[in-house]
Amino acid sequence: MQSVYLREVSSVQWEKLQQQVEKGEAETPRAMSAHAHVELPYYSKFLLIAAYLSSFNPARTDRRFFLKHHGKIKTNFLKKHEKTSNHLLGPKPFPLDRLLAIFYSIVDSRVAPSANVYSQISSLVTLQLLCQVGHDDQLDSPKFKCAVSLDFICAVARTVGFDIIRYLYDFL
Numbered sequence: 001m002q003s004v005y006l007r008e009v010s011s012v013q014w015e016k017l018q019q020q021v022e023k024g025e026a027e028t029p030r031a032m033s034a035h036a037h038v039e040l041p042y043y044s045k046f047l048l049i050a051a052y053l054s055s056f057n058p059a060r061t062d063r064r065f066f067l068k069h070h071g072k073i074k075t076n077f078l079k080k081h082e083k084t085s086n087h088l089l090g091p092k093p094f095p096l097d098r099l100l101a102i103f104y105s106i107v108d109s110r111v112a113p114s115a116n117v118y119s120q121i122s123s124l125v126t127l128q129l130l131c132q133v134g135h136d137d138q139l140d141s142p143k144f145k146c147a148v149s150l151d152f153i154c155a156v157a158r159t160v161g162f163d164i165i166r167y168l169y170d171f172l
Helices: 011-023 040-054 059-064 094-107 115-126 151-158
Strands: 128-132 145-148
Touching: 011 151, 040 115, 040 145, 094 115, 094 128, 094 145, 115 128, 145 151
Parallel strands: none
Antiparallel strands: 128 145
């Protein structure tokens, strides 16, 4: 057994599910999961995708993935010296500026930086899809971590027609 799967349902829900299984009228446990069905606004989905990319891609790869004309690709740029996957190491903290830069490069239409974008970021933190890292007194440059799995972000990216695997450094 190589994986540990945590249960995302309460004990009461689990007991009801077991009773329904015995009766033969059970719903799937996946439908009971807290993250199985999350409705987000359109730009919040892109903010969450940008947060995932910021959290799992090294900052030095941003120019390669998100600029239109990034110049010649160096052969030593490829992952020669990296031994472990970024997904195995877990999410890394990233500044708000990097999140917004990636967001503006992956979103299809022009979005003006407004209070709406910032309020959607705070909503993602409230929903615990993003975690604020660091001190609360860092108002000028707060740092965040993305708290969602690869499967979840792939499902969110699929709803907006975004191929996230193409932008992940571990899947080059």
